[in-house]
Amino acid sequence: MAINIPDPIRKQCEEKGGLEGIIAKLPEARSLKARAKLFQALGDPMRLKILFALDEQPLCACLIREVLGISDSKLSYHLTVLKQAKLIAGKKQGQWIIYGLTELGNQVVRMIGKF
Amino acid sequence: MAINIPDPIRKQCEEKGGLEGIIAKLPEARSLKARAKLFQALGDPMRLKILFALDEQPLCACLIREVLGISDSKLSYHLTVLKQAKLIAGKKQGQWIIYGLTELGNQVVRMIGKF
DNA sequence: TCACCATTTCAACTTTATTTGAAACAAAGT
DNA sequence: ACTTTGTTTCAAATAAAGTTGAAATGGTGA
Numbered sequence: 001m002a003i004n005i006p007d008p009i010r011k012q013c014e015e016k017g018g019l020e021g022i023i024a025k026l027p028e029a030r031s032l033k034a035r036a037k038l039f040q041a042l043g044d045p046m047r048l049k050i051l052f053a054l055d056e057q058p059l060c061a062c063l064i065r066e067v068l069g070i071s072d073s074k075l076s077y078h079l080t081v082l083k084q085a086k087l088i089a090g091k092k093q094g095q096w097i098i099y100g101l102t103e104l105g106n107q108v109v110r111m112i113g114k115f
Numbered sequence: 116m117a118i119n120i121p122d123p124i125r126k127q128c129e130e131k132g133g134l135e136g137i138i139a140k141l142p143e144a145r146s147l148k149a150r151a152k153l154f155q156a157l158g159d160p161m162r163l164k165i166l167f168a169l170d171e172q173p174l175c176a177c178l179i180r181e182v183l184g185i186s187d188s189k190l191s192y193h194l195t196v197l198k199q200a201k202l203i204a205g206k207k208q209g210q211w212i213i214y215g216l217t218e219l220g221n222q223v224v225r226m227i228g229k230f
Numbered sequence: 231t232c233a234c235c236a237t238t239t240c241a242a243c244t245t246t247a248t249t250t251g252a253a254a255c256a257a258a259g260t
Numbered sequence: 261a262c263t264t265t266g267t268t269t270c271a272a273a274t275a276a277a278g279t280t281g282a283a284a285t286g287g288t289g290a
Contacts, residue, residue: 013172037158
């Protein structure tokens, strides 16, 4: 451990097995990366709005577009991000694709509500 | 409401007062933006790691740097992002600045643990 | 087959985030 | 005053995310 650090911090740190001890308790890189990706998908107002809209009811892309008032291709981009994060899923129904929250999406929307 | 949409979706939508009804239930732009900003701060593995480390115990910047193995200025950048999101706060103690989770930071770390 | 509709893809572009290394600061000890 | 130490700031560079409008896809029904 570095020599020059505040005493109370050093003590507390040594009780945990030093820096090594702390490092050992942290999640692995893989896990951190996966979670960061999830949160990154949530890090955009438009995408949050899509999630809230789908929490009301499943919607086809064209209705989501109406709700958000954005272009088709812009919407498609954001839907892709949400799909990749497994927060939403679409299934074909006639000529439309109906999007809805996944189980993860549901959990996440409930979580977001607390912040 | 758009004329051409799948029937079950239209029905469900009309029960809610049409698109207007759905739009009315969505959070305001201000609120969406604020939350997006919070999640954006969480959208980076290094920053998540910092939060987990501080969840173990408060640490001075130099120890966080040791834990992460990154440069001073890089660390400082990420600390700034976390500070701005009010997830962490630092207070001077002697020659060091000791960082710790805020109350929000605490709640958030507990939340992250579920995903 | 043809035209149409909902949606996606693409490449070019703009914007925002992150990294870098050097310099600046501010407090503490000499 | 001078140096050291811990931390932040800055401007320049790089990388990643988001936007645009046009074109492509793929299914539907005339």
